[in-house]
Amino acid sequence: MDEIDVPRFFLCPISLEIMKDPVTVLTGITYDRESIEKWLFSGKNNTCPVTKQALPVDCDLIQNHTLRRLIQSWCIMNASHGIERIPTPKPPIHKNQISKLINDAKSPQLKMKCLEKLRSIASESETNKRCMEAAGAVQFLASIVCNNYSASEEVSDDGLDVTSASCEALSILHSLQVSEAVLKSLTGKNDEFISSLMRVMQRGNYDSRAYAVLLLKSMFEVAEGMQMICLRTEFFIEIVQVLREQISQQASKAVLKLLIQLCPWGRNRTKAVEAGAVSILIELLLDSSERRTCEMILMALEMLCGCAEGRAELLQHGAGLAIVSKKILRVSQVGSDRAVRIIWSISKFSAAPAVLQQMLQLGVVAKLCLVLQVDCGNKAREKAREVLKLHARAWKSSPCIPNNLLSWYPS
DSSP states (O other), X not given: OTTSOOOGGGBOTTTOSBOSSEEEXXXXXXXXXXXXXXXXXXXXXXXXXXXXXXOOTTOOOEEOHHHHHHHHHHHHHTGGGTOOXXXXXXXXXXHHHHHHHHHTOOSHHHHHHHHHHHHHHHHHOHHHHHHHHHTTHHHHHHHHHHHHOOSSOSBOTTOOBHHHHHHXXXXXXHHHTOOHHHHHHHHHSOSHHHHHHHHHHHHSOHHHHHHHHHHHHHHHHSOOHHHHHTOOHHHHHHHHHHXXXXXXXXXXXXXXXXXXXXTTSTTHHHHHHHTTHHHHHHHHHHHOOOHHHHHHHHHHHHHHTTSHHHHHHHHHSTTHHHHHHHHTTTSOHHHHHHHHHHHHHHHHHSOOHHHHHXXXXXXXXXXXXXXXXXXXXXXXXXXXXXXXXXXXXXXXXXXXXXXXXHTTSOO
C-alpha cells in the first residue's frame, strides 16, 4: 500500500487514513465518521478540526455517498495491490426506532431484550449514543434502576431479575458517556436516583457497584452545591466500602475523585471521617506506588485533615504520620505539596507535646529540613519552613535531626 498513490481527498483530515464512512459536517468538510464522532463526542470538542468553526451540540453528520462510491471504486481498481473493499456502513439508528423499542418494553422479558438491544446499538457508534440520549434512553435506564432495585427483594414486582437488569442498565448508562445536561436532570429534582444507586452499592454485585460509583462521580461533577451539602453519612459509608474492598482500579479512582469533589462542602469532611475514610486512605497509601493514585490519596487526606476529627484519626493510626512523611519527595511535586500540607495541618492545629515528639522520632522534622534543601516547589518549601519555625523551640536542638540537615533549619 505504501507504493500506491492514495488520492488526498480519500484521507480523513483527522486520522490521515482512508475513509470508510465519509460524512460531511456543517462547515462542508468531510471526515471519516468514526474519527469525527470521537472528536466531537468522546473528545467533547465543539469545533470543526479543519476550519475551527463552532459546531452545534446536535451537529448532523451527512453521509457523503459520492465520495464513498469513489473510494470504493478506487479500492476495487487497486485490489491487486492488496487493497480491500471498504464495507458498506451501517446507517445510524433513528430516534424514533429507539423510542419504539423503549415503549414496547412492557413485560420483564421484553425489558431484558430491550436492554440487550440498547447495548448493541450503543456499541456501534457515537452517533447512536447521542441518538439514544435524545430519545429518552437515559431516563428509561434510570427508571429500571429506581423501580426494580428494592431494599429487600432480588426480583421486582413484575418478575424482572433485579441484579442482572440493574447491572445491565448501569453498564449501558456508563458506556453512553451521558451529557452534562442529562446528568443534571438525574440529580436535579430529587435524590431518588442517588438513593437507588446507594441500594445498588449495598446489595449489588461487583460490576453493578463499580458502575454505580462511576456514574455518581460523573453526576457530582456537574451537581449543584446544595446537592453535595445534603449528603448523609450513609452515602460516605457505601463509597468508602467500595474503596475498602478494592472492587476495581477504576472504581477506586472514582471514589477518590468523589471524596476530593465532595469534602469541601458542608460537613462532608466529618461524615467521611465517620465512615472510616482516613484509615482506609492510609492503608491504600501504604500499598500504592502509582503516582496519580498516591496524589489523589494525599489530596483526599489533606482535605479530611481540615477538620479535627480527620487529624485525630490520622494521628491515631500507627502508620499515619510515617507514611505521609515517607511520600514527601517520593511521588511528585504535587504529592510532596499535599503531604507537607497534611503535616502543616497537624503541627498547627493538633500539636500536642506527644505529637511533636512523635514527629521527631519518625523523621518527619528531618524530612521537612530536607524539603528546604531540594527543589520541590515553592509552596511545599514555604509550608515546611512555617512548620519548622512554629515549633523551633521543641525541635531545633534535638539530636534526632542529622547535622547536615540541621544547618538548613530556618532561623
